[in-house]
Amino acid sequence: MIVGIDAGGTLIKVAYTENESLQFIKFPIAEMDRVASWVNEQSDSKVCVTGGKAGVLLSLLNQEAREIVEFEATHLGVKFLLARMERQEESYLVTNVGTGTSIHCIENDRQERIGGTGVGGGTLLGLSHLLTGVTDYEEIVRMASAGSRDRIDLKVKHIYEGKEPPISGELTASNFGNNLFAVAGELSKEELLATVIGLVGETVSTVSVHAAKQCGCSTIIYIGSSFFHNPLLKEVVTSYTLLRGATPLFLENGEFSGAVGAMSLL
Ligand code: ADP
Missing domain, CATH: 3.30.420.40 (ATPase, nucleotide binding domain)
Structure with a gap:
């Protein structure tokens, strides 16, 4: 064997x-x-x-x-x-969202680590636990899928009230940056968990898109156990990567x- x-x-x-x-x-x-x-x-x-x-x-x-x-x-x-x-990609970025996040540029069959961020799967587990007391990974991702980030995140369009923003109004202006003092006591675990996943997903995809521009490739391959059974993280990462002009790809069994x-x- x-x-x-x-x-x-x-x-x-x-x-x-x-x-x-x-x-x-x-x-x-x-x-x-x-x-x-x-x-x-x-x-x-x-x-x-x-x-x-x-x-x-x-x-x-x-x-x-x-x-x-x-x-x-x-x-x-x-x-x-x-x-x-059966994919033919030859030059691409690999973003490995493990406990932390590591970013690699692959070109001419060689890899170079070009950066990373401490925001990753460990952040997902840690912040989720601190905010809601939930410890089990599968339960966190299941509950998050039922939550909305609307009351917790601040979007660009919320700041540009009644005016056309210079960038997409759908971008998050501030994760956890909405007027929380008014609603803090009412927020559900589902809302808080969805927002943690939003923070992790938007951070790793934003850093990845910048890294992809730096190394001149447009495809970003996302791997790591943080995507396992986690459709919400995949959705956040997919939409943010596309919104910022790169192409996301999730590898089967990438972890x-x-x-x-x-x-x-x-
Ligand atoms: P590492 O190589 O650093 O262990 P992984 O790629 O295995 O990283 O990803 C670890 C992350 O995967 C965890 O931080 C968590 O967000 C997520 N995860 C997925 N499945 C589980 C699980 N069964 N238990 C704990 N974390 C899990």
């Missing part, structure tokens, strides 16, 4: 082949021992690990394993998953890019 593992800040992503087919599985980082035991039970396996917690995982394995720098693994994995979707890239080295 060939196994690629990406041990990140929040989740461990595992890609492996079984009967010639590619399988994916995720574990919370707290279950690293379980992942190590599973790997140790496989006989005749080849393993390659990547990610910030790769060293810790390696120390728990009974067998030799390779290690690859995560940015390189992600680059290889994105290429593989793009080909699997496994690092794990798949690690596998491809074996």
Whole structure:
């Protein structure tokens, strides 16, 4: 068996082949021992690990394993998953919305990390919890989908009352910037969670569009577990990326890019 593992800040992503087919599985980082035991039970396996917690995982394995720098693994994995979707893109930006957000420019088959932001999936979980007490990721994204940001965010058109704004009135002028003092006590968890997702989505897409302009590409490939079962984040990122003039693309199983890239080295 060939196994690629990406041990990140929040989740461990595992890609492996079984009967010639590619399988994916995720574990919370707290279950690293379980992942190590599973790997140790496989006989005749080849393993390659990547990610910030790769060293810790390696120390728990009974067998030799390779290690690859995560940015390189992600680059290889994105290429593989793009080909699997029969896409022809050659130069593009990759925005990995993991615990934090990392942005890479891919050109001539080489990747360069050109920036990032601390606003990412960790922000989504942390702010959501602080504002509403909800801790479970699936519950956060489910409740957020039922919420509206109208009473919490301030849009450009709200500021340009009765006047044509010089930029799209639909852009957010200020996340959480509406007149909150009047409504703070009445806001529902759903509204607050939707607005957190809006903040994360608009920040990562805005930073990505600037980065895409800087490296001269128009397609932005979004990956990372923050998009998993999260249609609202995808919707915010899609509309903001398009509004700002670039083309978004979500990779199928994109959160496994690092794990798949690690596998491809074996
Ligand atoms: P990392 O490699 O840093 O662990 P990921 O790409 O795995 O990053 O993304 C982590 C983010 O994915 C979390 O911050 C959270 O927003 C989201 N997420 C998706 N599924 C889960 C889950 N089951 N538990 C916790 N967070 C999840």
